[in-house]
Amino acid sequence: MPSDNKSTLPTIRWGIVGTGLISSWFVEDLTVERPDAKAHHIIQAIGSSSTEKGQAFVRKHIPNTSPTVHGTYEGLFNDSDVDVLYIGTPHAFHKDNALAAIASGKHVLVEKPFTINAKEARIVLEAAKAKGVFVMEAMWTRFTPLVKSLWQKIFEEKVIGDVRRTFCDFGLDMDFPSLPPDSRLKSRELGAGSLLDIGVYSLTWGLLTLEGPTDHESPMVVALQSLVDEVDVTTSVLLQYPSTGRQGILTSMLESRTDAVFARIEGTTGFVTIEGPAASAPTSFTIYPKVSDPISGYGAKGETFSFEQPGKGFFYEADAVAVDVAKGKLENDVVPHALTLRVMELMDEIRRQGGATFPQNGA
Numbered sequence: 001m002p003s004d005n006k007s008t009l010p011t012i013r014w015g016i017v018g019t020g021l022i023s024s025w026f027v028e029d030l031t032v033e034r035p036d037a038k039a040h041h042i043i044q045a046i047g048s049s050s051t052e053k054g055q056a057f058v059r060k061h062i063p064n065t066s067p068t069v070h071g072t073y074e075g076l077f078n079d080s081d082v083d084v085l086y087i088g089t090p091h092a093f094h095k096d097n098a099l100a101a102i103a104s105g106k107h108v109l110v111e112k113p114f115t116i117n118a119k120e121a122r123i124v125l126e127a128a129k130a131k132g133v134f135v136m137e138a139m140w141t142r143f144t145p146l147v148k149s150l151w152q153k154i155f156e157e158k159v160i161g162d163v164r165r166t167f168c169d170f171g172l173d174m175d176f177p178s179l180p181p182d183s184r185l186k187s188r189e190l191g192a193g194s195l196l197d198i199g200v201y202s203l204t205w206g207l208l209t210l211e212g213p214t215d216h217e218s219p220m221v222v223a224l225q226s227l228v229d230e231v232d233v234t235t236s237v238l239l240q241y242p243s244t245g246r247q248g249i250l251t252s253m254l255e256s257r258t259d260a261v262f263a264r265i266e267g268t269t270g271f272v273t274i275e276g277p278a279a280s281a282p283t284s285f286t287i288y289p290k291v292s293d294p295i296s297g298y299g300a301k302g303e304t305f306s307f308e309q310p311g312k313g314f315f316y317e318a319d320a321v322a323v324d325v326a327k328g329k330l331e332n333d334v335v336p337h338a339l340t341l342r343v344m345e346l347m348d349e350i351r352r353q354g355g356a357t358f359p360q361n362g363a
């Protein structure tokens with residue numbers, strides 16, 4: 001990786017695999033000017049199903065950059081000027097795209113869900129280890145300053161006492177019945193359903209707030225899924241941690257939108273709500289202390305902590321990748337391989353109970 005002459009920040013050259021929605025958000029964020037940037041990001045190359053599509057993507061989303069545009073993914077994988085590949089394709093292709101990237105000796109950031117199931121995740125993680133390259137699941141929400149601050153309030157300052165229960169919902173009003181059959185939310189071949197796409201965030205908030213930064217006991221799981229053609233339109237998960245009794249009620253659905261308050265963490269001396277346009281993109285949290293009279297205390301005002309930023313916030317995870325790669329690390333401390341595997345195993349168990357299936361399940 002070249003060093004940045006302008007500063008001491010590490011410089012990283014990205015290759016973008018796929019030119020859909022998330023790749024557009026990711027590259028736009030990489031070009032945002034930030035005083036607190038931890039790395040210098042260069043969008044070195046784009047890989048798309050066609051050169052024309054790749055060029056249109058550059059014109060529309062990053063007009064002030066001049067990446068190499070490859071009309072095949074192979075061209076991008078073989079581009080020796082690229083340090084890290086960002087995989088922004090539908091879930092079902094994450095495994096093969098990541099394996100091809102790893103085989104080419106590149107470091108890899110793979111969109112969530114990391115793969116379709118835990119079996120695939122193990123294959124990718126082992127391949128990266130064998131090749132000696134960095135790999136990470138792009139669970140970007142975990143890298144936001146909001147999460148760090150929330151952890152400090154809850155687990156260090158103990159502002160709500162001991163955590164007892166977390167609710168989190170991620171719902172999108174996708175008019176599921178009218179989605180075309182090749183929509184990645186409807187097509188089983190592309191990894192359809194609410195759980196893998198957005199339920200993974202509800203689970204993430206459950207683990208973040210019920211386990212905190214250090215506790216990683218495996219919870220018991222009870223799950224229900226409402227299926228249409230074996231695809232989960234709605235998923236509801238209950239978690240319970242054996243040693244503490246803490247519970248999570250974690251849900252996702254593709255037919256109705258969640259309110260701005262998408263999560264609530266309850267403790268022995270108060271509760272916290274988390275707000276934002278979606279559970280993937282938190283913008284504030286509000287702490288409500290316990291009131292002595294539960295009736296007159298109803299409607300009491302909480303203290304809100306807001307987190308403003310330019311862009312969407314994908315640069316936090318991108319900075320983390322750049323810093324780790326510059327240090328020669330092969331995995332990240334915030335989203336380590338073991339966490340990714342644990343989330344994939346949890347989602348396997350949820351689908352085992354709920355019934356959603358994929359061709360790749362091998363089931």
Ligand SMILES: NC(=O)C1=CN([C@@H]2O[C@H](COP(=O)(O)OP(=O)(O)OC[C@H]3O[C@@H](n4cnc5c(N)ncnc54)[C@H](OP(=O)(O)O)[C@@H]3O)[C@@H](O)[C@H]2O)C=CC1
Nearest residue numbers: 018019020021022023048049088089090091111112113280
């Ligand atoms: N972190 C976040 O906030 C978000 C993450 N995501 C994740 O990103 C991934 C992609 O989602 P999204 O961007 O919404 O998807 P899109 O459908 O918008 O884009 C996917 C891109 O992947 C490429 N692709 C390769 N093979 C196929 C195929 N058979 N069918 C369709 N596209 C294909 C195409 O790019 P090309 O033609 O250029 O090769 C396409 O544009 C998903 O895994 C999703 O979970 C999505 C949205 C938000």
Ligand SMILES: O=C1OC[C@@H](O)[C@H](O)[C@H]1O
Nearest residue numbers: 022112172197198278280
């Ligand atoms: O990760 C995601 O977050 C935002 C949603 O709109 C999108 O469908 C999902 O993939």
